[in-house]
Amino acid sequence: MRVNAYALSLCLLLVPGIGHGAEKTIYGLNEHIAIPEFNLELSAKLDTGAQTASLSARDISRFKRNGETWVRFYLAVDSAHAHPIERPLARISKIKRRAGDFDPQEDKTYTARPVIELDLCMGKTKRSIEVNLTDRSAFQYPLLIGSDALTRFGALVDPSRTYVAGKPGCTNKTDADE
Template identity: 70%
Template sequence: MRLKPFALIICLLLSPGLSIAAGKTVYGLNEYVNLSGINTEVAAKLDTGAKTASLSARDIERFKRDGETWVRFYLAIDDAHDNPIERPLARVSKIKRRSGDFDPEEQKTYTARPVIELKVCMGQAQRTIEVNLTDRSAFQYPLLIGSEALKRFNALVDPSLKYASGKPACATDATLGE
């Protein structure tokens, strides 16, 4: 008889956590993502240990347009675009270098990367996220989605799953969550 009140207390203590999880979408370790406006679908790695999102880009250059700083780049993926992509520069991020990436002559412990805002569709959710541009062609996934973007998607990541949300299926005029 003493176990019943104890079990009830445990259930009541655990229920707030369950209600928080109920409003989230479960994604796998890897998901297909549509890069809206670029009309490209890529496989992404969801990484809760990374803060920012990174997109594989090459020939990155900054330029001015109407007094604003913009970025021109090409996607650095297997079937890379022939046409450059141009987006306004949102900011410049400082990414911490790994010990093997440190150049003592530069004496910088970070790498400066341009950041753009990009609409992405994952599953049925479309969000605008910040993405830093860097050459990820040595990595298996051209897009890494970090914790800041995962928060925008209200995501729970189950590393035992892959492509849990299926192919991106966002409405073309979806602006939910922006």
């Protein structure tokens, strides 16, 4: 009798996880991502160890427009994106510095980065996510998708696979429309 109660308890604990896992989509370590607002498709790295998403940008500056803070930047993805982009500032993100990136004289263990909201399309799913802006030109992937965005996409990441979702094919509907 005691064994049956234990088995029943274990099953009841696992049932919610089974239903929750069925709602998730499996993606690979790298995926093609479209940014419809910029008419752009990029290869991105999906990184569960990073919290926020990061987009490669250069010449980033903040300015005021109608009393609100905005950000002006250039995409640092290729030479074709030579025009400035302006978006409202969502917030400032504090990104922890790595040991090799820490300057003891500066006495800051983080880097402040501007964050904007963008619609991203991965596979057939489009979501509005927060993206911090930083120069990623030294990295292989101009876009890093962190755990906050992965959660919004309902993503499970299989690091042994790449480009599982195929080319982006989203409709104009975002998660805000659902």
